[in-house]
Amino acid sequence: MTFEDFDLDERIVRAVKEKGYVIPTPIQVQTIPLVLEGHDVMGAAQTGTGKTAAFGLPILHRLLQSKKTQIRVLILSPTRELAAQIDENLKAYSKFTKLKVLPVFGGVAYGPQIDGLKKGVDILVATPGRLLDHMSKGSVDYSHLQTVVLDEADRMLDMGFLPDLNRIFRELPKERQTMLYSATFPDPILKLAKQILKNPKHIQVGERSSSPDAITHTVYPVPAHLKPNLIKALLKQQDVLPALIFTRTKHRADKLQRVLQKAGFKIVALHSNRTQNQRVAALAGFKSGKFDIMVATDIAARGIDIRGISHVINYDLPATPEDYIHRTGRTARADEEGDAVTLMAPAEEILLHEIEQHMHRSLAREALRDFDYSVPAPERETALEKVSGQIGPTKKSFYSSHRPRIPRKKF
Ligand code: AMP
Numbered sequence: 497m498t499f500e501d502f503d504l505d506e507r508i509v510r511a512v513k514e515k516g517y518v519i520p521t522p523i524q525v526q527t528i529p530l531v532l533e534g535h536d537v538m539g540a541a542q543t544g545t546g547k548t549a550a551f552g553l554p555i556l557h558r559l560l561q562s563k564k565t566q567i568r569v570l571i572l573s574p575t576r577e578l579a580a581q582i583d584e585n586l587k588a589y590s591k592f593t594k595l596k597v598l599p600v601f602g603g604v605a606y607g608p609q610i611d612g613l614k615k616g617v618d619i620l621v622a623t624p625g626r627l628l629d630h631m632s633k634g635s636v637d638y639s640h641l642q643t644v645v646l647d648e649a650d651r652m653l654d655m656g657f658l659p660d661l662n663r664i665f666r667e668l669p670k671e672r673q674t675m676l677y678s679a680t681f682p683d684p685i686l687k688l689a690k691q692i693l694k695n696p697k698h699i700q701v702g703e704r705s706s707s708p709d710a711i712t713h714t715v716y717p718v719p720a721h722l723k724p725n726l727i728k729a730l731l732k733q734q735d736v737l738p739a740l741i742f743t744r745t746k747h748r749a750d751k752l753q754r755v756l757q758k759a760g761f762k763i764v765a766l767h768s769n770r771t772q773n774q775r776v777a778a779l780a781g782f783k784s785g786k787f788d789i790m791v792a793t794d795i796a797a798r799g800i801d802i803r804g805i806s807h808v809i810n811y812d813l814p815a816t817p818e819d820y821i822h823r824t825g826r827t828a829r830a831d832e833e834g835d836a837v838t839l840m841a842p843a844e845e846i847l848l849h850e851i852e853q854h855m856h857r858s859l860a861r862e863a864l865r866d867f868d869y870s871v872p873a874p875e876r877e878t879a880l881e882k883v884s885g886q887i888g889p890t891k892k893s894f895y896s897s898h899r900p901r902i903p904r905k906k907f
Contacts, residue, residue, distance in 0.1 A: 507560070536693045552585060644672055648679070712835045715862070721874070725871070738788050738807075808827045
């Protein structure tokens, strides 16, 4: 099957080809005809499956059937990064047309967004908070709205956006086409889907366009105080860069950035304490190769799409198995392969067990050869970590049960 088979506007097919897409991904094969026919869609799919083109291409095709420049499509995203990425993709797919796509999210000035809205827009890509601000100022006219896409609905729920979404949906025309995409479907999302979708077609894409088998998962058990040393040693191995590193908190992201910068790595941090300009610059610098390493927190990295990340490294285990899947999904995009590496302190083992249960498989434990696992914690840290349960009284048995084994070739 090729993109010609969908009978999409020739200008769209040309742009898709220019982007290098040859074969439609499974979600595109399933979704494009349904959206062209005007159906509502409830899609179980993650970012990384080709979802943006799956809903974006038929939306663009339908918009090209008439000429008015009014807000006819609204796409809602939980994060600024995902909104920026959807905007970027839609602009690429519509580059041979006159359709206008406007991103509207927080952290940047209102002026250009208000000007953009005044000039006329076909597709608005927005995060809920900033959209509500514009709505309260009266700068958004929904009277021509035809289609709404709610992307990463489960993340919207996690981030507390459900009340905002209800407020937005109350203002939208009842006659419309609606799509909801989510990786998981907890009860509040099912309830929301019932409220906003009419006779939806269900689409399930269990796997990302590259199968999860393309990712090699490895866990390095290590005492908490040796994580900085171990990550430095791992990053010095061959073929590890570019790498995306996740920490549990913004503070730990900043701290690790300082440590690795001092060790000579070209590294940038991405988290929600950064201004929007800093976040854009961080992503752009990482994508362009100016930085080899990006250290990020979960929220900031949600949904971002960067080609060529060879390693995702969990400096800290994520709080939930779903976050592990999302984090590691940042590698092995499309047809590439990737490695997911996790540094696990003893106190984090319980989180790893939850991840393994969720994935229905156990993840390989390794030890890095020639790494000195026996360096004791500084006195002050030991006392502190004992109090916080990081190492605890079983430190000795931990060392003996994690003697280095024969390492894999590519760490
Ligand atoms: P998405 O799930 O929309 O974030 O897409 C994930 C990645 O796959 C993006 O880098 C897209 O540009 C890319 N992609 C989407 N559709 C295709 C396709 N049919 N062939 C190759 N790459 C694609």
